[in-house]
Each structure stands twice: as structure tokens, then as C-alpha cells.
Amino acid sequence: MLEIKPLDLGDVALLDAYADVRIAAQTGKGPGRERIVESLREANPDFSEVVRLVARRDGEGVGITSVGLLGGVNARLAVGPITVHPEHRRQGVGTALLEALLPELRARGRDTFESWGVIKDSAGEHWATARGLHVAASRVIQVLTIAGTAEPVVPAGYRLERWNGATPEHLLVSVAETRQSILDAPATESAVRAPEWTPELVRAEEAEAREAGVEQRVVVAVEETTGRVVALTDVPLHPGDSTHTRWGSTMVTPAHRGHGLGRVVKAHMLHWLRADRPELERVDTGTDAGNSPMIKVNEQLGFVVDREVVVVSRSF
Template identity: 40%
Template sequence: MSVQIRPFDAETASEREFSEYHLARVASLLLESPEDPPVTYEATVGRLRTPWPSDGECRYWAGYVDGTLVGLGRLALPDGENSGIAQIDVMVHPGFRRRGVGTELLRAVMPAVRDSGRPTVNSDAMKAGSPGAAWAGGLGFREVNRSVVMRLVIDETKPELWDVPVPEGYRLARWAGSTPEKLIESYAAARQAVQDAPLGESSIRLPTWDPARIRREERQLAEQGAEERVVVAIHQATGEIVGVTGILTYAYRPENSYQNDTSVVNAHRGNGLGRVMKAAMMRWLVVERPQVRRIMTGTNADNVHMIAVNDAIGYQIIRRVIWVETTAASLAEALS
């Protein structure tokens, strides 16, 4: 079997290439995450063309067998706090695994990793004990963090779970899109409260939020056709935002929304604000975005408080995943 590796441009790829990639991805997800509904063609293409803002620059390489696209390698180069990390993800159609396609894709990505000068390589989340995790382990990747993936299915959730009163001394505010200028300073400060979220031994660092970074993220999301909804808790005595939660909905997958950061300033924890904000978000979302059927979120496995908050409003754990990491030098040696 002859494998050919070529750079893949998500903006200029042919419809045939997208269709073949979609078939490979559907087959891969069916094997690895059968608890998820099949991903649509539109969502597959949209995800390639609109990576998360935190991913930074993304590049792709495709693997072909007899002219058919059967795998894809992805390199993400985040900036800011994570500018020392190169994130590599490799997907191969299950029918073509264990034939060297994944390894050849990884080899094709490595020159770009070397040129980036980044010393650390990590990968996206994968199930512990999965074939992907075993393959990564054989290349020297080690587990550095564990998370749970949770899902709220609106039709299967009792709406009364979202009837959560706001505690005395606080009020809620909300907006879609751009943060009101008068609130952006305290909004940025409240988003900083996520900094103490557990990350295990991962080299990933959470963003440092300030008004400029918030405006930059808002512009990026708008350019991608993503709608961001935000609910905040305001301390009435000071007028300051002390809690934040956000939801993202992408045009390419309107039936799914994705939980963004939830944080509460340390001095105001213990008042149930996380649950209050998330419940208010659900009441708002189901009215204005009735096409949304599922909300997805990921939470560190050690963050038992946030897992309990999610559980209280209807989220359920659908899988447990690990994050793996190695050094660029070690990976290059393993592939040589």
C-alpha cells in the first residue's frame, strides 16, 4: 500500500476531498465516540475552516491511499501564554489504521514543528485506553491531565432544573456579541478568576484576560460566524462583575452549543453563582435559539465543584478523556 502525504488547504480543497475526509471522520468518531450523534458534512468543513481562536495558526496535511483521502494531520500554533506549545492531532480512517498512515502524517508535520521552535508537543483529548492513546504512548507521549466531557440534551432535561433564584446581594446581566464598554473592565477581571482551575501537569496555560484581549476574541468569533452569549453576576453593593459564564454557537453546527469559561471571583464563591448563571443561560438559550439541541462542555476531572454544578442543571458525563504531551526533540527521535 502506497501512502502519499500532501499539504491540505481547507479554503481550496475540492468537494471530493472534503467528502472523503468527512467519511473518514464519521467512521473514526463512530468507533471512538459512539455516544455522540454523527457529525454532519457542514460541521466537518466548518470545523476545519474555523478553528477555535485559542488554537492560533492551523496547518493541515492529508494522507492519501490510491488517491483517496484517508487521514488528516493538524498542527495548531497557539500564541500568547502557550507560544511554546505545538499541538498535533492525527486522524485516520479506521479501515486504514495500523498501516503507517498516521506515522507518515506525523512525520510530515514535524518539519513545521521544528521550524516553529516550540519545545513542547501536545495532542487533543483522547479516551484513556483507546487505540489513539496507545499509539501516542508508543511514541513517548505521557498523560498530563484528565478531563470529563459532559453533555446537556435539552429535550431530555427538566426545565425546572433551571429555575434557580439569584442570591440576595447580586443581580444578573447578559449580552450577545460585544461586551458593553461600561462593563468590560470588571468583566475582564472576573474572567481572570478561572486562572486557578486545575490543569494537572499540562504545560497549557490559561489566557490572561484584559479588555484588549476580550475585544480581540470577540472580533475573531464574529469573523468565524460564531455567536457568543454571556451571562454575568453583578455584586450590587459595588456594581462589579464577580461571575461569568459563556456559550458559543457556530453557524456550521446550529444544533450544538459549546460552553465557554465559567468563573467566579474568589471572594464571592460559595454563593451558588455558577449554577445561577448557567441556569439563566439555559432559560435564555432555549427561547432565542430553539434549534440548539445539545450543550457540550469539558471540565477537569479534579474540578469536582464545577462537575457538580453542571450535573445540577442537567449535564451528564458522556466520556472521560486524557491529555498527552511530549517534547519536540523526543518525538523527532521516536520518529527517526
């Protein structure tokens, strides 16, 4: 008989069942049991709460959900995967988890659920669309194995600055303006919305990252004549990110595109990470499939395409 329960971090049997499914579903090298359990106790500044359910059959873990609740302009949206143990797929486990999840989300004021990493044209995508979710966006996931990285050449008229944590006060306003240029990214049907970036929001996001133990590394290009930030990239290093991490975001203001600034700030970030985080072996980055300029920048830096994924979405 299938049993679905919220994950109780004090219940060893449920923790073991959750970790069993995560480990069985991993492709390639992934975190071990101890790291998986440890990560469940860590705060995540991206979410106000994470809803986790565990499906068991005869005490054995057969499926899980781990769905984060977004805030701000996305306060009605929940995102995350539904994962079924490979040996228990096509047995109704995923459907049962979805049916158990939606009331939990409604009770928390959510009316839209999305999963952002479903392999394109996979059984997972077909399962999702058969259950009322639609494909809202496509993304290309690229991977870089970090090796020796040369210091980039900065175009004339610009300089690079970098920091770990709080934005320097003299750059705060233009950092917010540069982050606002993310609105120029290719449009999708995903329900997620970019916030209106202000200096106050930048400071609030930094405070949340600090509280969660996230090391927020930022590299910017500054226009010499104005002293304003015109390009920015960031990499958030979470407590468990030792050998593997994920890139954050990269943006260049419209008037300064075409000078290679996106590639320069990302190259400098790689050089910085290589210099004082030598244990870091791999970085993943996801880019909208329609954003060919950024995909090309990543290729120039040595990233290779690992997989194509889709965002599936359902309002309820």
C-alpha cells in the same frame, strides 16, 4: 503506497479524502460531508492558523490531522487530533502523520504538540504514549440534552446581566478581573497557559470572535453593592452550531464562591439558549477531572458524563 499532503481547499479529491476519514471516525451522530467541507473554510478565532494533512493510500483517505496554532502566551503550542480511518488503524498511518506533522510545526515556530480529546485508556492513548507523548491532564466530558429549563433563583445581593458580543463598558474591568480567576483552576501538566486578562485583551478576543462570525453569549452575576462582576459563563456559538454546541468557560471569583453563583449563571444561560435557539438540542462541556465542584454543578443542571479523556503532550 502511503501519500501525505497538506490539505488544499481547492483540491476536490483531497477534500473528499479528508471528509471520508472524519465521517468514518465519528461516533454517533456527527456533521455530514457538506458541513465538514464548509467548516474547513470558516475562520476559527482560537487559532492563528490550522495545519491540516491528509494521508491517502491508492487515492483513498486513510488518515488526517487538523492542528491549530495558538497565539499569545501559547505561541509555541499547537493542538489538535491525529485521526486514522477505522479500517486502516494499526498500519502505521498515525505514526506517519505524526512524523510529517512535526516538521510543519517546527517551521511555524512551534515546539510542543498536544491533543486534547484522546479517550482515556483507549488504543489512542496507548499509541500516543508509545510515541513519546505523555498524559498531561484528564478531563470529564459531560453532555446535556436541552429540555425546558426554569429561570434560576438568584441569591440575595446579586443580579444577573447578559449580553451577546461586546461587554458593556461599565462591566469591562471587572469582567477582566473575573476571567483572571480561571488561574485558580486545578493545575495540570499541559503546556497551555492562561493569559493575563486585561480589558484590552477582552476587547481583542471579542473582535476576533466577531470577525469569525462567532456569537459570543455571556451571562454574569453582579454584586449589587459594588456593581462588579463576580461570576461569569460564556458559550461561543460558531456558524455551524445549529443543533449542537460546546460550552465555553465558567468562573467565580474566590470571595464569592459557595453561594451557588456558578450554577446560577449556567442555568440562566441554558434558559436563554432554550428561549431563542430552540433548534439547539445538545451542549457538551469539558471539565478538568480534579475540578469536582464544577462537575457537580453540571450534574445539578442535568449534564451526564459521556466520556473521560486525556490531554497528551510532547515537546520536540
